[in-house]
Amino acid sequence: xxxxxxxxxxxxxxxxxxxxxxxxxxxxxxxxxxxxxxxxxxxxxxxxxxxxxxxxxxxxxxxxxxxxxxxxxxxxxxxxxxxxxxxxxxxxxxxxxxxxxxxxxxxxxxxxxxxxxxxxxxxxx
Amino acid sequence: xxxxxxxxxxxxxxxxxxxxxxxxxxxxxxxxxxxxxxxxxxxxxxxxxxxxxxxxxxxxxxxxxxxxxxxxxxxxxxxxxxxxxxxxxxxxxxxxxxxxxxxxxxxxxxxxxxxxxxxxxxxxxxxxxxxxxxxxxxxxxxxxxxxxxxxxxxxxxxxxxxxxxxxxxxxxxxxxxxxxxxxxxxxxxxxxxxxxxxxxxxxxxxxxxxxxxxxxxxxxxxxxxxxxxxxxxxxxxxxxxxxxxxxxxxxxxxxxxxxxxxxxxxxxxxxxxxxxxxxxxxxxxxxxxxxxxxxxxxxxxxxxxxxxxxxxx
Numbered sequence: 177x178x179x180x181x182x183x184x185x186x187x188x189x190x191x192x193x194x195x196x197x198x199x200x201x202x203x204x205x206x207x208x209x210x211x212x213x214x215x216x217x218x219x220x221x222x223x224x225x226x227x228x229x230x231x232x233x234x235x236x237x238x239x240x241x242x243x244x245x246x247x248x249x250x251x252x253x254x255x256x257x258x259x260x261x262x263x264x265x266x267x268x269x270x271x272x273x274x275x276x277x278x279x280x281x282x283x284x285x286x287x288x289x290x291x292x293x294x295x296x297x298x299x300x301x
Numbered sequence: 302x303x304x305x306x307x308x309x310x311x312x313x314x315x316x317x318x319x320x321x322x323x324x325x326x327x328x329x330x331x332x333x334x335x336x337x338x339x340x341x342x343x344x345x346x347x348x349x350x351x352x353x354x355x356x357x358x359x360x361x362x363x364x365x366x367x368x369x370x371x372x373x374x375x376x377x378x379x380x381x382x383x384x385x386x387x388x389x390x391x392x393x394x395x396x397x398x399x400x401x402x403x404x405x406x407x408x409x410x411x412x413x414x415x416x417x418x419x420x421x422x423x424x425x426x427x428x429x430x431x432x433x434x435x436x437x438x439x440x441x442x443x444x445x446x447x448x449x450x451x452x453x454x455x456x457x458x459x460x461x462x463x464x465x466x467x468x469x470x471x472x473x474x475x476x477x478x479x480x481x482x483x484x485x486x487x488x489x490x491x492x493x494x495x496x497x498x499x500x501x502x503x504x505x506x507x508x509x510x511x512x513x514x515x516x517x518x519x520x521x522x523x524x525x526x527x528x529x530x531x532x533x534x535x536x537x538x539x540x541x542x543x544x545x546x547x548x549x550x551x552x553x554x555x556x557x558x559x560x561x562x563x564x565x566x567x568x569x570x571x572x573x574x575x576x577x578x579x580x581x582x583x584x585x586x587x588x589x590x591x592x593x594x595x596x597x598x599x600x601x602x603x604x605x606x607x608x609x610x611x612x613x614x
Contacts, residue, residue, distance in 0.1 A: 208596065208597075230508075234539070235537055235539065235556065236537075236556070237537045237556065238319070238323065238536065238537055238555075238556040238557050238558045239319075239323075239534075239535045239536050239537060240535035240537075242319070242558070245315050245316065246314070246315035246316030246317075246319070246558075247315070252560070253556075253560075254537065254556035254557055254558060254560065255539060255556050255561075255562060256363075256458075256508075256510060256511075256512065256560060256561060256562075257362050257363060257364055257510065257560025257561065258362070259362060269361070269362040270361065270362045270507075270508075271361070271458065271504065271507070271508035271510070273507050
């Protein structure tokens with residue numbers, strides 16, 4: 177497996193397959209773990225790397241696809257409970273307050289969700 | 302002061318259903334009223350974040366609301382009350398003493414709820430040593446139960462490590478077993494030989510909270526079995542499996558809907574008053590003797606991928 181960033185030749189998914197106001201994890205490079213996640217809110221899709229700014233390379237979900245708090249109003253890191261705004265990824269409360277999640281540039285083309293530009297591996301090694 | 306260790310951790314969570322499922326899958330027994338017990342009765346209790354019976358939350362968003370310490374006898378409880386009443390309010394309620402520690406964490410003390418366990422250790426065969434298992438007794442059972450035996454330790458994020466450590470050392474007679482320089486000490490109370498029941502990590506005030514909680518498993522095999530089952534259920538492995546240096550305990554940490562890491566540990570060192578603490582820098586080299594990462598099951602055999610699937614040309 178190459179560890180260099182690379183362009184993806186397939187979309188992540190169809191936007192209509194994303195449940196509204198829920199998070200879904202993706203593993204675009206087939207690394208064996210989700211290295212990013214998206215949250216759809218209506219027609220908007222927000223995409224973030226699965227890396228909590230609190231700890232180096234800390235994965236955030238508590239279970240597959242579970243990146244949100246109880247009422248799905250915030251992104252929650254299940255490592256230490258940091259809460260982030262879904263729209264801009266800024267941590268509002270918790271151990272990395274003020275820090276921001278790393279955005280993944282995405283584009284919707286023909287109803288499909290694409291990563292824009294090269295995508296770097298995210299798995300610890 | 303004969304403090305044994307943490308008896309119960311009480312959380313105010315924002316997703317009760319997810320927390321219940323997580324703790325059950327982790328291996329604790331749902332005994333009702335939001336309490337999830339290990340085999341010896343030590344427990345994690347979850348309530349809705351806005352439950353009026355909970356003590357106030359920290360401002361940091363930590364979901365931990367109280368740590369209840371188990372003590373061996375009434376004399377220890379009386380001694381703790383006398384000591385802590387000198388400089389803070391200590392409330393007596395339902396057999397518990399309730400107050401805050403010097404970092405502002407809500408704490409309690411009670412006659413321990415721990416039931417004595419009489420269970421076998423992991424049994425191994427080792428050349429040159431007396432066999433651990435009887436003849437024809439197999440070591441692996443894929444379907445074996447793997448249940449946490451007892452609440453092992455907790456690790457806090459604290460803004461003033463020295464003040465916090467001194468409270469437990471000077472006032473509650475905990476002993477330092479090892480130290481990470483500028484990070485925090487590992488602490489053992491008087492009535493427990495485990496390398497640590499309490500560890501702390503120096504952080505900024507806005508980070509104050511719980512880094513992780515851990516339960517002891519039977520041994521490394523049971524730890525691997527329980528952790529593998531968590532991964533298979535989709536839970537997020539955070540760190541491990543591996544084996545720590547300080548304490549020698551095997552570890553496997555998972556993320557959780559309680560907003561803290563929840564660890565399985567096994568085979569921790571025991572120490573007494575003769576032990577002289579060590580000190581080392583916190584970092585990957587000192588934090589573990591080795592570290593693994595879970596992968597899907599695999600077995601050797603058959604042709605390599607893309608070589609014709611084994612059919613002759």
